[in-house]
Amino acid sequence: MGPLIPQGIITGQWDFVIALLIGAAFGFILEASGFSSSRNIVGVFYGYNFVVLRVFFTAMIVAMVGLLFFSYFGWIDLNLVFVLPTYVNAMLLGGFIMGLGFVIGGFCPGTSYTAVAIGKIDGMVFTVGTFIGVLIFSEAFPLFENFYTANNLGGITIGEMFSVTNEVVAFIFVLMAIVAFYVTWLIEKKVRKNMTEYKFE
Amino acid sequence: MNANSNMKNQPKYINPYFGGILLGILLLATFYLAGRGLSATGAVKLSVVTIMDKIAPVHTENNTFYSRFIPEDGSSPMFNWLVFAAIGTLFGGMLSGAIFGRLKKLRIEHSPKISARTRLIAAGIGGILFGIGSQFGRGCSSGAALSGTASLSLGGLIVMALMFGIGYVFAYFFRKLWI
Numbered sequence: 373m374g375p376l377i378p379q380g381i382i383t384g385q386w387d388f389v390i391a392l393l394i395g396a397a398f399g400f401i402l403e404a405s406g407f408s409s410s411r412n413i414v415g416v417f418y419g420y421n422f423v424v425l426r427v428f429f430t431a432m433i434v435a436m437v438g439l440l441f442f443s444y445f446g447w448i449d450l451n452l453v454f455v456l457p458t459y460v461n462a463m464l465l466g467g468f469i470m471g472l473g474f475v476i477g478g479f480c481p482g483t484s485y486t487a488v489a490i491g492k493i494d495g496m497v498f499t500v501g502t503f504i505g506v507l508i509f510s511e512a513f514p515l516f517e518n519f520y521t522a523n524n525l526g527g528i529t530i531g532e533m534f535s536v537t538n539e540v541v542a543f544i545f546v547l548m549a550i551v552a553f554y555v556t557w558l559i560e561k562k563v564r565k566n567m568t569e570y571k572f573e
Numbered sequence: 574m575n576a577n578s579n580m581k582n583q584p585k586y587i588n589p590y591f592g593g594i595l596l597g598i599l600l601l602a603t604f605y606l607a608g609r610g611l612s613a614t615g616a617v618k619l620s621v622v623t624i625m626d627k628i629a630p631v632h633t634e635n636n637t638f639y640s641r642f643i644p645e646d647g648s649s650p651m652f653n654w655l656v657f658a659a660i661g662t663l664f665g666g667m668l669s670g671a672i673f674g675r676l677k678k679l680r681i682e683h684s685p686k687i688s689a690r691t692r693l694i695a696a697g698i699g700g701i702l703f704g705i706g707s708q709f710g711r712g713c714s715s716g717a718a719l720s721g722t723a724s725l726s727l728g729g730l731i732v733m734a735l736m737f738g739i740g741y742v743f744a745y746f747f748r749k750l751w752i
Contacts, residue, residue, distance in 0.1 A: 375608030395661020430593020458728035466710025467735025477699010486666030505704015
């Protein structure tokens with residue numbers, strides 16, 4: 373029963389081989405989906421290309437529903453799966469800053485690696501920027517150490533927050549995704565009709 | 574003629590829903606194998622920690638952020654799952670680019686309405702913001718928004734909602750960069 377590595381079913385050296393392979397598959401899928409182009413990505417904010425929403429939402433509901441089924445079949449122990457802890461204040465600020473970075477920079481870190489991989493200089497500059505950003509954060513850390521850990525809710529799930537089961541949460545996400553897929557398809561058709569500057573690269 | 578040239582301009586990208594299913598299965602497999610999801614900025618953080626620890630070890634020891642990522646047994650922070658995964662991401666991207674004919678000479682992609690220089694400045698600022706924001710958010714789009722939300726974490730949902738929401742709020746002000 374999974375997860376395999378935390379339980380020592382797969383051990384030692386294999387860790388890094390698996391990490392390398394998972395990383396490679398990640399990079400391949402991102403690039404093949406068109407995420408090595410910032411102009412494709414940012415289309416989600418201007419309505420001319422919703423590829424980000426399609427890939428992101430599909431992946432999220434596949435993994436979410438998959439996890440629940442794996443647990444239901446007894447293939448994975450969800451208690452051993454890492455639930456990202458919730459630090460409300462810091463995460464609100466972090467999400468805010470990243471949203472700004474997204475619409476200005478046109479990449480997020482994972483997608484910028486794939487842009488680097490195919491020779492995009494803007495991807496390289498973005499990646500260097502993430503290093504500088506982490507450095508700035510780390511150096512200034514003593515100034516906001518308390519804020520960083522304030523309002524810590526621990527590994528709380530969405531279901532626990534709203535007092536519903538995980539299955540209900542997943543069902544709502546799936547419904548939202550289907551509606552979003554349809555609405556954004558309509559928007560995209562309309563916006564593209566009036567667009568001349570943009571073509572896929 | 575026109576239709577024909579449009580066909581030529583069609584990109585060789587995979588269907589986004591198919592890409593999403595592949596990414597979802599990969600994420601599920603990662604949870605099954607490693608007990609945690611995908612990450613992109615983790616490797617950047619560990620690299621910064623490693624470099625600073627080489628330059629100024631006393632400084633990093635005294636800084637409560639750096640010091641939490643320096644292994645006590647004296648091994649390198651770079652000997653980590655996240656770093657190997659990031660190296661893999663680079664190779665995977667290159668492989669896809671090579672297969673679909675996008676692996677080409679160095680170039681800058683930008684809207685025809687802005688200069689290459691403007692694009693690079695914006696990319697740099699965006700990267701810096703993502704570097705800072707991902708540390709507050711305990712992960713970026715991969716680690717917090719996608720993997721966090723998929724594993725039903727409330728924090729993942731907060732980061733995802735804010736990241737996209739704020740993108741839309743500020744999209745109007747930065748439209749000249751893109752459209």
